[in-house]
Amino acid sequence: MDPKAMYKLSYGLFVLTTKFFDKDNGCIINTAIQAASEPNQISICVNKANLTHDMVMQSREFTVSIISQDATFDLFKRFGFQSGKDADKFEGFSDKVKRGANGIYYVTEGTNAYISVKVEKTEDLGSHTMFVGTITDMEVLSDSPSATYAYYFDNIKPKPEAVGKTPEGETIWRCRICGYEYVGEELPEDFICPVCKHPAEDFEKVVK
Numbered sequence: 001m002d003p004k005a006m007y008k009l010s011y012g013l014f015v016l017t018t019k020f021f022d023k024d025n026g027c028i029i030n031t032a033i034q035a036a037s038e039p040n041q042i043s044i045c046v047n048k049a050n051l052t053h054d055m056v057m058q059s060r061e062f063t064v065s066i067i068s069q070d071a072t073f074d075l076f077k078r079f080g081f082q083s084g085k086d087a088d089k090f091e092g093f094s095d096k097v098k099r100g101a102n103g104i105y106y107v108t109e110g111t112n113a114y115i116s117v118k119v120e121k122t123e124d125l126g127s128h129t130m131f132v133g134t135i136t137d138m139e140v141l142s143d144s145p146s147a148t149y150a151y152y153f154d155n156i157k158p159k160p161e162a163v164g165k166t167p168e169g170e171t172i173w174r175c176r177i178c179g180y181e182y183v184g185e186e187l188p189e190d191f192i193c194p195v196c197k198h199p200a201e202d203f204e205k206v207v208k
């Protein structure tokens with residue numbers, strides 16, 4: 001069995017947003033798909049370690065803004081490389097969001113559409129919860145093509161220098177999923193990426 005087969009899967013990229021009482025939050029996900037057409041349903045899978053996960057569990061409503069090829073790395077840094085547990089991700093971002101009919105922010109820059117969903121079902125999948133729901137609202141925002149995960153890696157994410165060692169001579173391990181770099185001779189077997197929450201097997205030793 002070759003685990004690299006998993007890397008052949010293709011994904012879109014999305015800003016998943018929600019609101020619970022006064023708190024707005026959101027994170028980057030690659031797991032939104034149309035799950036059925038009659039009734040029209042969307043599913044998303046969100047890591048239980050994410051604040052957005054707990055908030056969707058409570059609010060039972062979310063919006064996915066579909067990321068387009070116009071997006072810059074700043075959008076990914078803001079929503080994918082920090083947690084709403086430590087930061088207000090909407091601070092200084094008010095000109096790039098609007099509230100939809102459900103009261104939840106959708107992102108208007110670097111996106112081409114948004115879809116708002118009311119959660120009907122949840123499924124505990126271990127590390128992640130799958131949320132399935134019906135669409136309550138949706139709009140097209142631009143004609144720019146949607147960004148795939150491959151497009152993000154090739155064109156949006158800054159290329160890390162392909163060096164195997166830090167200037168101090170330590171080994172670097174890089175997460176194949178989000179690019180996070182761990183410095184150390186051996187990567188602990190139970191290591192979990194602090195950014196995208198993927199396990200040690202998704203890390204590769206960076207070689208010159």
Ligand SMILES: Cc1cc2nc3c(=O)[nH]c(=O)nc-3n(C[C@H](O)[C@H](O)[C@H](O)COP(=O)(O)O)c2cc1C
Pocket residue numbers: 025026027028029030031045046047048049050051052053076079080081082083084085152177178194195196197
């Ligand atoms: C390119 C990219 C894709 C990601 N895909 C997912 C995903 O599908 N599911 C998920 O739960 N987290 C995913 N993440 C990680 C979350 O966006 C990240 O952990 C975020 O900081 C969580 O924020 P929160 O704690 O405020 O919810 C992804 C991050 C990046 C950069």
